[in-house]
Amino acid sequence: MHIAVIGNIGAGKTTLTQMLGEHYGWEVMYEAVEGNPYLVDFYEDMERWAFNLQVFFLNNRFAQVQTIQSTTYSTIIQDRTIYEDAFVFARNLYESKIMTERDYRSYLLLFESIMKTVSQPDLLIYLKADIPKLVSQIKKRGREFEADISEDYLRSLNRYYEDFTDNYDHGKLITIDVNTMDFASNQEDFETIVRQLDKELLYI
Numbered sequence: 001m002h003i004a005v006i007g008n009i010g011a012g013k014t015t016l017t018q019m020l021g022e023h024y025g026w027e028v029m030y031e032a033v034e035g036n037p038y039l040v041d042f043y044e045d046m047e048r049w050a051f052n053l054q055v056f057f058l059n060n061r062f063a064q065v066q067t068i069q070s071t072t073y074s075t076i077i078q079d080r081t082i083y084e085d086a087f088v089f090a091r092n093l094y095e096s097k098i099m100t101e102r103d104y105r106s107y108l109l110l111f112e113s114i115m116k117t118v119s120q121p122d123l124l125i126y127l128k129a130d131i132p133k134l135v136s137q138i139k140k141r142g143r144e145f146e147a148d149i150s151e152d153y154l155r156s157l158n159r160y161y162e163d164f165t166d167n168y169d170h171g172k173l174i175t176i177d178v179n180t181m182d183f184a185s186n187q188e189d190f191e192t193i194v195r196q197l198d199k200e201l202l203y204i
Helices: 013-024 041-044 046-071 080-093 099-114 133-141 150-167 187-201
Strands: 002-007 027-029 075-081 125-126 172-177
Touching: 002 013, 002 041, 002 150, 013 027, 013 046, 013 075, 013 187, 027 046, 027 172, 041 046, 046 080, 046 099, 080 099, 125 150, 125 187, 150 187, 172 187
Parallel strands: 002 075, 002 125, 027 075, 125 172
Antiparallel strands: none
């Protein structure tokens, strides 16, 4: 199976992906944040580096999907998906006038070509979080390059996540509201997620 955890910056995707991987014995694929050659530059000058960053993420995600599709004997859980790259982050950059129309169209052509060769996840787990929760989590993990992420940027991403999840028709999706959860530290919160997930896994 291919399972993926999606959600805004600071929603807890990486932590939950790791915890679920350990709980179920699944192979884990993380988002390419550490060692990303564009991420720091992007947060310092979004207009200059938006296209480069999105193409890097798209290529990395495509490579992950190719690996997933060639793996037939194990379940893989993925931290963020190729869909979010296009329908949330690139779209937000374009509609916010950060990415030029020329770059956005070129990006979409590449994305559409890639999508002809990949299959959708068996299950998406959407971590829904409001701005106070996201800001708190971002501050807690203390990544220097994320220190100046604005609430407006996070709010805009949340709008596109809501639109994406409301209209997602590529497979099964469940939404978990994590605003009042601390599944990293509270075992009961994590077990609540596991119980919900166990029910969905019965039908995949």
